[in-house]
Amino acid sequence: MNHELFIVEDEPELAALVADYAKAAGYRASVFGDGALALEAIRRRPPALVVLDLMLPGLDGLSVCREVRRFSAVPVVMVTARVEEIDRLLGLELGADDYLCKPFSPRELMARIKAILRRAAAAAPAAAAAPIVDVDDGARRIRIHGRPLALTPTEYGILAALARRPGQVFSRAQLLDAAREGNANLDVADRAIDSHVKNLRRKLDAALPGVEAIHSIYGLGYRFDV
Numbered sequence: 001m002n003h004e005l006f007i008v009e010d011e012p013e014l015a016a017l018v019a020d021y022a023k024a025a026g027y028r029a030s031v032f033g034d035g036a037l038a039l040e041a042i043r044r045r046p047p048a049l050v051v052l053d054l055m056l057p058g059l060d061g062l063s064v065c066r067e068v069r070r071f072s073a074v075p076v077v078m079v080t081a082r083v084e085e086i087d088r089l090l091g092l093e094l095g096a097d098d099y100l101c102k103p104f105s106p107r108e109l110m111a112r113i114k115a116i117l118r119r120a121a122a123a124a125p126a127a128a129a130a131p132i133v134d135v136d137d138g139a140r141r142i143r144i145h146g147r148p149l150a151l152t153p154t155e156y157g158i159l160a161a162l163a164r165r166p167g168q169v170f171s172r173a174q175l176l177d178a179a180r181e182g183n184a185n186l187d188v189a190d191r192a193i194d195s196h197v198k199n200l201r202r203k204l205d206a207a208l209p210g211v212e213a214i215h216s217i218y219g220l221g222y223r224f225d226v
Contacts, residue, residue: 002046002047003026003027003028003048004027004028004029004030004045004047004048005022005027005028005029005030005048005049005113006030006032006038006041006042006047006049006050006051007019007022007029007030007031007032007051008031008032008033008035008038008050008051008052008053008056008061008064009031009032009033009051009053009079010033010034010053010055011053012033015031015033016031017106018051018106018109019031021106021107021109022110022113025110025113025114027048027113030047033056034056034057034058034059035056035058035059035060035061035063035064036059038050038052038064039059039064039067039068042072042074043071043072043145043147044145044207045209046072046074046145047074048074048075048117049074049075049076049077049113049116049117050068050074050075050076050077051077051079051109051113052064052065052076052077052078052079052096053078053079053080054078054079054080054081055080055081061078061080065078065095066095068095069095071146072146075116075117076096076097077096077097077098077099077100077109077112077113077116078096078098078099078100079100079101079102079104080099080100080101080102081101081102097116098112098116100112132144132145132208132226133163133226134146135160135164137160140153140156140160141156142159142160144204144208145207147207149203149204149207151200152196153179154179154196155196155199155203157175157178157179157180158175158179158196158197158200159224160178161174161175161178161181162175162214162222162223162224163226165224166224166225166226167223167224167225168223168224169217169220169221170221170222170223171220171221172193172194172221175222176193179193179196197214197222200214201213201214211226212225213225213226
């Protein structure tokens with residue numbers, strides 16, 4: 001289960017205080033003082049919940065929340081010192097799950113976070129989880145956490161074959177056939193598969209930080225596990 005919270009707050013002392021309370025409550029906490037950096041991190045590694053300040057330098061909290069809702073249902077608790085914004089925060093168009101006015105009690109924030117995550121956990125069995133890796137044969141496109149990978153036709157053929165059957169070992173010859181599937185004119189040599197796999201690993205590392213997706217099986221070939 002994901003126990004990481006993203007705290008998006010440009011006041012360092014408040015961010016550190018919330019992070020300390022989060023850790024004491026059993027969560028991992030990552031702090032961001034910039035909305036754009038937080039948004040990119042949410043795309044790459046969705047947390048269990050985001051605590052999002054309204055007033056941020058550059059990309060403000062409203063814009064971050066709006067963009068997050070374009071690709072993720074991650075719970076968002078908005079915090080603000082601007083009381084006049086409350087009506088907007090309560091509006092469904094933003095997609096925030098809850099809000100708190102500054103100054104707030106970190107204990108109350110933790111209580112609300114726990115309540116939101118309990119509701120999310122209870123609702124999870126009824127909802128089909130989105131796949132980490134989605135192979136779209138019609139568009140010849142592969143998405144990681146909903147984001148398309150930039151792949152050459154050869155890379156698509158290799159990764160699609162591996163991702164369709166996670167845990168299965170593919171020989172270089174099998175991956176060569178997969179690379180040529182749908183395009184018999186592709187000129188791919190058997191040993192060149194290793195070079196294409198190297199490029200795929202680099203792209204997957206960027207999309208799935210810390211995850212070794214393609215494994216080398218000595219004397220046999222490659223296996224995909226996510």
